[in-house]
Amino acid sequence: MSSQCCSQPSVMSREEVREIVALFERHINRGQVRYLRAGHLDVMESQRQGVHFTDPISGRRLIDCFSSAGSFNVSRHNPLIMKALEEALEKYDLGAFNRISEAKIALAEKLIALAPDGLRRIRYAAGGGDAVDCAIKLARGATGKKKILATVKAYHGHTGFALSANGKEHYRHYCEPLMPGFEFVPFNDLNAMSERADSDTAAVIIEPVQGEAGIFVGTDEYLKGLRRICDERGIMLIFDEIQTGFGRTGRLFACQHSGVTPDIMTIAKSIGGGIFPNAAVLYRDSETLVNFVESNPDFHVTYGGGSDLGCRVSLTVLEYIEENRLWENAEKMGARLRGALEELREANPKIIKEIRGVGLMVGIEYIHEFMGPMMSDALARHGVFAAYSGNAPQVMRFMAPITINDAEMDALIEAVRGAVKDMKTLLPLALPAAKIPGVLKMLNNERFQTTLFGALRKFEDGAKALGRPFGRK
Amino acid sequence: MNTNKKSSQEILDAWAALFSRAGLENMKLEGRAIIEAGREGVHVTDAEGRGYIDGDSAAGIFNLGRRNTLLVEELKCAMRETDQGNFPMISVEKARLAQALSEFVGGELDCSIYSVMRGETLEFACKVARGFTGRSELVTVDGAYYGETGFAMSLSADPQNDKYGPLIPDVRLIPFGDIEAARESITTKSAAVILEPIQAENHCRCAADAYLIELRKICHEKGVLLVFDETQSGLGRCGEKFSYLRSGIEPDMLIMGEALGGGIFPIAATIITQRVNEFLNIHPMIHLSTFGGSDIGCRVAKKALDIYKELEPWHNARRIGLKLRNGIEAVIAAHPQTILSIAGEGLLMSLEFDGVEAAQAFCRRASANGLLLSRGRIRRETVMLRPPLILTDADAGEILRIIGESLA
Numbered sequence: 001m002s003s004q005c006c007s008q009p010s011v012m013s014r015e016e017v018r019e020i021v022a023l024f025e026r027h028i029n030r031g032q033v034r035y036l037r038a039g040h041l042d043v044m045e046s047q048r049q050g051v052h053f054t055d056p057i058s059g060r061r062l063i064d065c066f067s068s069a070g071s072f073n074v075s076r077h078n079p080l081i082m083k084a085l086e087e088a089l090e091k092y093d094l095g096a097f098n099r100i101s102e103a104k105i106a107l108a109e110k111l112i113a114l115a116p117d118g119l120r121r122i123r124y125a126a127g128g129g130d131a132v133d134c135a136i137k138l139a140r141g142a143t144g145k146k147k148i149l150a151t152v153k154a155y156h157g158h159t160g161f162a163l164s165a166n167g168k169e170h171y172r173h174y175c176e177p178l179m180p181g182f183e184f185v186p187f188n189d190l191n192a193m194s195e196r197a198d199s200d201t202a203a204v205i206i207e208p209v210q211g212e213a214g215i216f217v218g219t220d221e222y223l224k225g226l227r228r229i230c231d232e233r234g235i236m237l238i239f240d241e242i243q244t245g246f247g248r249t250g251r252l253f254a255c256q257h258s259g260v261t262p263d264i265m266t267i268a269k270s271i272g273g274g275i276f277p278n279a280a281v282l283y284r285d286s287e288t289l290v291n292f293v294e295s296n297p298d299f300h301v302t303y304g305g306g307s308d309l310g311c312r313v314s315l316t317v318l319e320y321i322e323e324n325r326l327w328e329n330a331e332k333m334g335a336r337l338r339g340a341l342e343e344l345r346e347a348n349p350k351i352i353k354e355i356r357g358v359g360l361m362v363g364i365e366y367i368h369e370f371m372g373p374m375m376s377d378a379l380a381r382h383g384v385f386a387a388y389s390g391n392a393p394q395v396m397r398f399m400a401p402i403t404i405n406d407a408e409m410d411a412l413i414e415a416v417r418g419a420v421k422d423m424k425t426l427l428p429l430a431l432p433a434a435k436i437p438g439v440l441k442m443l444n445n446e447r448f449q450t451t452l453f454g455a456l457r458k459f460e461d462g463a464k465a466l467g468r469p470f471g472r473k
Numbered sequence: 474m475n476t477n478k479k480s481s482q483e484i485l486d487a488w489a490a491l492f493s494r495a496g497l498e499n500m501k502l503e504g505r506a507i508i509e510a511g512r513e514g515v516h517v518t519d520a521e522g523r524g525y526i527d528g529d530s531a532a533g534i535f536n537l538g539r540r541n542t543l544l545v546e547e548l549k550c551a552m553r554e555t556d557q558g559n560f561p562m563i564s565v566e567k568a569r570l571a572q573a574l575s576e577f578v579g580g581e582l583d584c585s586i587y588s589v590m591r592g593e594t595l596e597f598a599c600k601v602a603r604g605f606t607g608r609s610e611l612v613t614v615d616g617a618y619y620g621e622t623g624f625a626m627s628l629s630a631d632p633q634n635d636k637y638g639p640l641i642p643d644v645r646l647i648p649f650g651d652i653e654a655a656r657e658s659i660t661t662k663s664a665a666v667i668l669e670p671i672q673a674e675n676h677c678r679c680a681a682d683a684y685l686i687e688l689r690k691i692c693h694e695k696g697v698l699l700v701f702d703e704t705q706s707g708l709g710r711c712g713e714k715f716s717y718l719r720s721g722i723e724p725d726m727l728i729m730g731e732a733l734g735g736g737i738f739p740i741a742a743t744i745i746t747q748r749v750n751e752f753l754n755i756h757p758m759i760h761l762s763t764f765g766g767s768d769i770g771c772r773v774a775k776k777a778l779d780i781y782k783e784l785e786p787w788h789n790a791r792r793i794g795l796k797l798r799n800g801i802e803a804v805i806a807a808h809p810q811t812i813l814s815i816a817g818e819g820l821l822m823s824l825e826f827d828g829v830e831a832a833q834a835f836c837r838r839a840s841a842n843g844l845l846l847s848r849g850r851i852r853r854e855t856v857m858l859r860p861p862l863i864l865t866d867a868d869a870g871e872i873l874r875i876i877g878e879s880l881a
Contacts, residue, residue, distance in 0.1 A: 020568045027571030027584050029750065031757030033563060044563055048556050068559045068763055076556050085552055093512055093540045093736050096531040098847055099505050100488045100497075102479065102520075108491045122491050126590040126739055127764040133622045137637045146638035158760050159596045160623010160641055171759055174604030174752075179623065180639040202638070269763055274556050277589045277739050277764035296633065297496030300621050303532065303731055304590030304739025304764075308509075387561075 010046045012056035017044065040377040041387055048076040051401045051408050053385070063412050065379075065386040065398045070211065070243040070361070073270035073326065074317055075401040081273040084316035088309050095308035097301060103311035110318050114252055115282050116261040121290065124306025125279040128242040128268035129157030132205075134281045134300040135264045136161040139203035139236035141299055142292035146180075147201040151187040153392075155212035156205065156240050165205055168212070187216055190225040197229050203236040203264070204229070208254035211243040214395035215356045215363025220258040227260045236263040236289075242279075243361070246270035247321050247402050250331030250359030257358070263289065273317040278310035327359070330402035333409050334359040337398060340413040344420055350431070351423055353394075362398040369394040370430070371423065378422040382415035481508050481520045502833045503847060504840020512539035515861045515868050517845060526872060528839070528846045528860045533673070533705040533821070535736040537780055538861040544737040544773055544780070551772035558768035560761065566771035573778050574744055578715070580723045584750040587766030588741045591704045592620025594728045595667070597743050597760050599624040599641075601726070602665035602698045604759070605752040610663045611641070612697070614649040616675040617668065618850050619702055628667060630675070630851050650680060652687045659691045665698040665726075666691075670716040673705040673857065674850035676825055677817035682720040689722040698749065704730030704741070705821055708781060709862050712791030712819030725749055735777035740770035786862035790819035793864050798822065800873040804880070811835075811880040822858040829853050831881075838879035844872060 012020075021042070025033050036042040043062070045053040052061045053076065064072065074081055088103070095101050108122045123138075125131035136148060150156070154167035164179040166172055185192040187210055197204060204226055210216040230237040239262035244254035248270070251257050255265070263286065268279035283289050293299065321327070338355055341364060345352040354365045366372060372388030375396060379386050389395045400412065479487070485506060489497045500506040507525070511518035515538060517525045527539060537544065551566075558564050571585040588594045599611055611628060619625035626634060627641035634640060645663070647654045649672070659666055666688055672678040692699040701724040706716040708729065713719055715727065727744040734740040753759070764770075798815060801824070805812045813825040826832040832854050836846045849855040860872065 020565050021563060023568035023572050024563045027575050028567060029753050029757055031754035035757045042563055045558060066559050068557060071557060071763060082552055086549055089545050089549060095509055099509060101509055102484055105484050105487045130622060140638040141636045159593060174759060175600040177609055177642045179641055275552055275769055293493050294495045297493040297499060307739060
């Protein structure tokens with residue numbers, strides 16, 4: 001570490017942490033702290049390295065299974081990615097969004113070389129939402145049609161078009177009315193899509209694996225069927241590979257499992273290597289799309305995306321993934337994790353309902369919603385940071401960096417086993433209570449959870465301060 | 474790494490094939506089809522070694538100059554010590570930047586939400602306004618430009634908007650600067666009134682202080698939130714820290730653009746009052762941004778704010794801006810048929826030409842003479858002049874010389 005850097009402490013005192021939390025509560029959001037605290041997600045991250053970070057208070061190393069919703073595929077603080085940024089900084093800055101640069105071209109060529117066959121044109125964006133907005137504008141603009149078919153529980157982001165295609169009430173409710181023309185059909189239901197896809201439909205947009213919804217894998221049959229419907233009816237097929245891309249599912253892009261190439265594909269998150277924002281929209285060089293873009297070359301300008309620094313970082317991310325064939329590791333480690341979780345499910349049917357996923361995009365669905373926050377808490381004690389889905393708290397995502405090795409996977413599996421064991425000791429209390437009318441509903445209520453688990457955390461912190469350990473560790 | 478170095482022509486050809494041939498042609502028409510090799514301060518060098526003054530600053534991002542060395546060093550340090558971070562989590566970097574922003578902006582604007590770029594900041598403002606007030610109507614003024622994402626675009630005056638199907642409903646457009654129309658149109662059904670105090674892309678149309686004061690009063694009476702987008706006018710460009718400060722009133726939400734990251738890291742922010750933030754305290758996590766609020770980005774932005782505080786570049790922007798303006802007005806007086814008018818404040822300026830082609834031709838000649846420019850997004854016959862705020866007298870002299878030489 002260079003001496004001029006004002007190094008961040010790897011260990012922080014409770015007072016220092018309290019000060020930061022107070023600043024965060026005052027100048028960012030108090031509700032967010034309350035929400036995070038309830039699920040034991042209010043740790044700070046120091047010493048971010050590989051698949052780990054350290055809780056600066058306890059000094060405990062945690063395996064990061066959230067990865068900022070799939071942004072850390074190449075691991076945290078990957079030295080090669082950092083070196084790329086450091087080298088780029090000798091020469092570049094963000095560059096100009098309205099001019100051409102060598103860095104933009106180099107990344108574009110690499111992305112197109114590795115993307116599903118047929119995607120030969122590109123636009124940059126600054127993040128997932130920006131990319132989805134660009135994709136939907138492209139589809140609506142090129143087809144001259146307005147209807148967009150998205151899926152129930154879909155998650156595409158928080159900007160205007162993306163949010164309009166978001167199938168989650170939680171994110172939409174306070175922002176409505178959103179854009180007309182967006183309709184939602186159940187995911188993995190080809191008939192439902194076929195019934196709604198009509199001559200006024202501009203695009204069908206799906207995540208090949210629904211992430212935020214709780215890890216639902218689109219079947220090959222589904223993806224192929226969508227391709228067929230869209231081809232027959234002149235509809236643009238958009239795949240949102242923002243979470244699934246860059247090796248996460250065992251292929252570089254999830255749609256490569258099925259061999260289906262969309263008309264438009266959005267990518268973001270891991271493209272930034274965990275250090276520098278970037279995103280892109282790849283599209284086919286079909287007449288409809290190309291004609292539209294050539295008539296409207298400025299149809300979607302991005303200010304923060306496709307920066308020269310970002311493109312150098314993203315290029316190195318792609319080279320790193322390719323050279324190490326990281327998708328193969330994702331497939332191998334994902335199979336190990338899913339196998340172990342499946343065994344746990346068989347042994348604990350009262351806790352775990354289902355294991356879903358592909359590659360290292362893995363979800364556990366617990367029987368009850370209140371179990372999500374409880375498991376987050378138990379896992380943290382065992383050295384794993386895993387977040388339950390904000391508005392489907394019975395589902396927990398496991399999306400560790402796909403560089404994870406065998407020993408780290410052993411530790412992860414061991415931690416999940418330990419956490420489930422802890423849960424079992426608490427359940428004799430919670431489950432009978434859940435049978436009392438109203439109690440389950442209360443336990444599953446997000447606000448109630450926030451209050452209850454928040455209170456438990458305070459009690460626990462109090463107990464710690466008195467030197468009496470709470471729980472197993 | 475790519476070892477096969479491409480020639481400039483190969484890069485341009487690749488751009489045409491992968492991005493857009495028409496886009497490349499437009500760039501050529503405006504003299505923007507250059508490949509930036511070196512960047513330093515207010516200068517850019519192309520792949521052939523030709524030097525330029527960056528008169529565009531990527532639409533007002535490079536306020537602190539190209540490749541600001543202090544920010545380059547800060548980014549290097551930040552990436553060694555931290556990374557992007559898990560976006561929903563509490564971090565030292567997010568907290569410290571929010572504290573610094575609150576201090577920097579002052580007044581009641583106390584809380585920050587981060588974004589990665591302009592547009593996203595406005596999406597957030599519109600959504601929170603609807604949530605906070607429980608009303609859906611978004612009032613904005615004509616001639617605006619807020620960005621390219623859904624809400625931003627729905628409120629912007631781009632004539633191309635109708636190509637993208639029905640946009641965000643319940644947007645009400647009122648004429649810019651018309652106090653009577655504002656009184657009639659802003660009602661207890663309105664969630665927010667959103668405007669840029671200086672409409673940069675619309676020939677730098679400036680709102681009068683009296684107009685802003687009146688809007689503040691109406692919004693207060695009707696329980697409507699007032700949102701100022703200072704993406705381009707803020708952080709010193711207009712000759713003040715923020716242009717609204719001149720009017721003595723304060724918005725409920727203030728939008729800052731990517732100038733916050735000093736051209737080294739993409740980050741933007743929406744600064745809101747504690748009162749508005751109460752809504753998010755009750756409903757946290759309804760607006761998320763993976764890249765907004767990156768811990769590295771927060772470090773860079775915090776450093777940039779330190780630089781802004783120390784340098785107070787708004788003084789220089791005002792002084793040099795005036796000098797440039799006087800110089801350009803002298804040019805206009807000497808060549809009245811070329812530049813029809815000049816508008817703007819500080820180093821946010823716009824030159825009006827007789828039609829799009831005249832504006833393009835001017836950009837092209839200026840580029841050939843060593844000054845990079847681009848046109849306004851709303852008034853397409855205008856050319857924006859928005860160089861880094863660290864411009865020296867000598868640079869300003871050079872800009873004036875090039876402008877003079879570039880008139881047909």
